[in-house]
Amino acid sequence: MHDFTPVHAIAGGILIALGLAIILIGSGRIAGLSGITAGLISPFTGGDRSWRASFLAGALVVGAIFELAAPSTYDVAAPHRLWVVALSGVLVGVGTRLANGCTSGHGLCGMARLSKRSIIATMTFFAVGVATATLAGRFA
């Protein structure tokens, strides 16, 4: 195994989920990151933008603290050629909106309440993600 970091994974996983859980328990909202982001830029969201902007602001401020205190938190190299990164971005944007959720909304919030939609969506994007990355890795 390469670079397996189980202690950081457990601590980070718990913190990620606590972030989603306090929104769910405190405000009754399912905090999926693609849904939060899309709601911020959608022309039809209405007066629902403040909590979305606050959530992303909190995440980015903490992210910036990590960048200052521990820059090795982040990759410095692009994961791929830029046109592949751009294509990947369009696919992620379109796909998460069609499926109505991503790793956090379907994978963590929905799966945890045994939503059939979320379980099927999560199995699908994990299967396709593994197949794509494994094939792309062969030709990289």
Next chain:
Amino acid sequence: MNPLALLGGALFGAGVCISGMVRPSKVLGFLDFGGAWDATLLVVMASALVVTVVAWRVVARLRAPRFGTAFPPPPSPLVDARLIGGAALFGLGWGLSGYCPGPALVALVAGVPATFVFVAAMLAGMFVIERGDRSNRPDA
């Protein structure tokens, strides 16, 4: 500003930084079964799911959220081509680059040009679907 959402975002941001999920190389280390496989992402998901399962148990015991109007309705049972196709497109994009929507936004603070390319493309993809779509969404 919404203090609860700010705190939720801060926890989420700390989690994706500590777990390494802000690094596409780390995510691809899991998704690419062809190379030196890294189980970190699986451990992140599993430990996060423990917390979100407990969160839904808490929700089941409460009548209404302290800072909101209602808890989410039961999950929709609708499994259609849009859900599966969207999840497959997301998986394709995720497997190509290793970026998830939330971690990619947090990683903007590191100033790597590829992250900006990814996020701009993702927002464009989201916007296209949001603009063309006023139907009620079955989940968040």
